[in-house]
């Protein structure tokens with residue numbers, strides 16, 4: 001009989017990562033998929049399951065939105081019960097969200113083995129909930145599955161070398177698969193021409209919850225010299241309204257977009273401006289220059305050769321970075337993110353540690 005693994009998902013990027021891994025995983029294991037309900041709007045959740053052909057969750061916890069403490073507590077209780085019901089050979093958590101932390105704690109409480117996909121990333125900024133979540137998950141895990149050599153070094157520096165395996169990044173696997181199924185109508189739908197617009201996203205709490213930072217980003221977007229398409233996360237839409245911040249005239253806001261449409265728009269953009277970790281990488285995978293609206297990145301490879309530039313939220317720095325970013329010089333080697341074979345390496349590492 002195949003061993004069971006229980007995968008915890010809850011947010012958009014986790015649906016992407018889990019879908020890329022599920023295809024390979026289900027060849028060797030029986031997968032129980034648990035959705036915490038951290039993301040629940042159709043655009044952020046159900047639309048991704050459809051877009052990615054991800055099997056519907058076996059268990060849904062419907063925890064909804066709340067702060068770091070109460071949200072993870074609610075998830076943890078439901079996850080401990082789900083893990084005890086399924087009795088998996090391993091629990092798999094992805095990335096660094098509150099669902100990741102809750103899954104890691106629940107596995108420890110239920111006495112199940114834990115595998116952390118996208119292990120070893122560090123921003124050095126403990127004010128981000130994501131940094132707390134990823135450190136806790138890495139240290140609780142029996143198996144740390146690292147996407148890059150830099151992540152392996154971070155794990156080794158924290159004494160976790162023995163449980164770490166370099167696998168590559170499942171987001172590259174997902175990107176390469178989806179690119180083959182590109183959406184030809186995506187640009188026309190938004191009235192955009194290839195190479196003549198910028199694509200932007202903003203959703204990090206550190207940016208949305210501080211009006212001065214959000215104002216800086218809006219002023220910076222006004223200076224990039226291109227029309228800017230800005231799909232708005234509900235958190236950002238609420239923050240703009242709450243702080244009375246108007247978007248500049250060159251910025252067109254839309255509802256959140258699906259995965260394939262986002263990739264098509266990223267691919268054809270002249271420039272990406274974002275505070276998302278996933279988008280920084282996807283821009284790099286696709287060869288689109290990126291300006292990161294933060295002071296640090298977990299993906300230092302993307303900075304080489306000027307493909308990604310850290311600009312924070314100061315309008316002048318955003319303007320200067322956007323101008324410089326239009327002509328990156330370095331080579332990009334997708335092998336540094338596993339070349340599209342991360343899922344098979346993760347399955348092999350899991351099979352070695354937990355059978356069959």
Ligand code: UD1
Nearest residue numbers: 011012013038039040041044065097098129130203234235
């Ligand atoms: C979460 C992750 C972040 C990840 C992002 C991907 C944490 C700490 N953050 O951020 O690392 O990059 O997902 O998108 O786990 N909301 C809705 N509908 C939804 C979900 C959320 O309206 O379906 C609104 C609510 O007002 C909620 C706010 O968005 O309070 C924030 O949601 P939350 O899940 O806490 O964090 P994200 O910003 O989505």
